[in-house]
Amino acid sequence: MYTEDDLLQISALQHALFCERQYVLIHLEQVWEENSFTAEGRVLHERVDTVHRESRRLFKQEYGMAVRSLQFGLVGKCDLVELWYTKDGNVEKISPVEFKRGRKKADDIDRVQLCAQVLCLEEMFGITIENGQFYYLQERRRTNEVIDTPLREKTIMLIERVMEICEKGETIAAIYKKRKCDNCSLLDLCMPKTTGAGYKQVDRFIKSQLRIAEKNNAETS
Numbered sequence: 001m002y003t004e005d006d007l008l009q010i011s012a013l014q015h016a017l018f019c020e021r022q023y024v025l026i027h028l029e030q031v032w033e034e035n036s037f038t039a040e041g042r043v044l045h046e047r048v049d050t051v052h053r054e055s056r057r058l059f060k061q062e063y064g065m066a067v068r069s070l071q072f073g074l075v076g077k078c079d080l081v082e083l084w085y086t087k088d089g090n091v092e093k094i095s096p097v098e099f100k101r102g103r104k105k106a107d108d109i110d111r112v113q114l115c116a117q118v119l120c121l122e123e124m125f126g127i128t129i130e131n132g133q134f135y136y137l138q139e140r141r142r143t144n145e146v147i148d149t150p151l152r153e154k155t156i157m158l159i160e161r162v163m164e165i166c167e168k169g170e171t172i173a174a175i176y177k178k179r180k181c182d183n184c185s186l187l188d189l190c191m192p193k194t195t196g197a198g199y200k201q202v203d204r205f206i207k208s209q210l211r212i213a214e215k216n217n218a219e220t221s
């Protein structure tokens with residue numbers, strides 16, 4: 001069991017899955033740069049947080065619900081949690097709903113976030129949650145996501161990996177990948193083309209050549 005001080009932000013999982021260096025820069029080195037993508041996402045989530053709550057006798061919507069899991073060491077916030085109750089007032093079904101800009105993505109970054117929320121909600125309410133939902137702004141409809149075993153395993157492995165990076169506290173070298181880096185909010189601060197692994201190899205080569213030249217000069221003088 002983790003303590004309150006050891007909890008990992010759910011957003012850290014998304015950042016680490018996108019790029020481990022991005023996770024380190026944002027969560028360990030506290031660097032943050034907003035771009036048009038993150039600004040749109042932030043405005044969308046602020047709007048979601050202020051939306052009116054719907055409540056009927058056996059159904060309730062909770063916007064901006066704080067969640068956490070001491071078992072998995074997670075803390076975060078759900079855009080929307082829908083709860084269904086039995087007649088005697090017990091929660092019988094829960095479904096988190098995440099609001100996203102754009103369209104459904106091919107990678108698992110959004111799905112891992114939803115699964116992490118489910119792990120928290122399951123611990124908080126003591127029930128099994130089989131599904132969550134996304135609302136993608138460009139598609140203007142909800143899509144159902146099954147929280148299956150492979151997704152749970154992937155999420156738990158990612159949590160372990162992020163905890164490991166956090167414990168080591170090392171900055172991870174940048175590796176420039178056009179598709180990722182050109183869309184990354186930290187591109188200008190990270191400078192992957194000049195500070196990446198390729199640059200370090202060149203830097204090491206130049207330094208070794210300088211050492212050889214110095215040694216040759218010393219031997220001939």
Ligand code: SF4
Nearest residue numbers: 019022181184187190
């Ligand atoms: S610019 Fe590229 S390497 Fe740097 S944090 Fe962003 S995705 Fe990672």
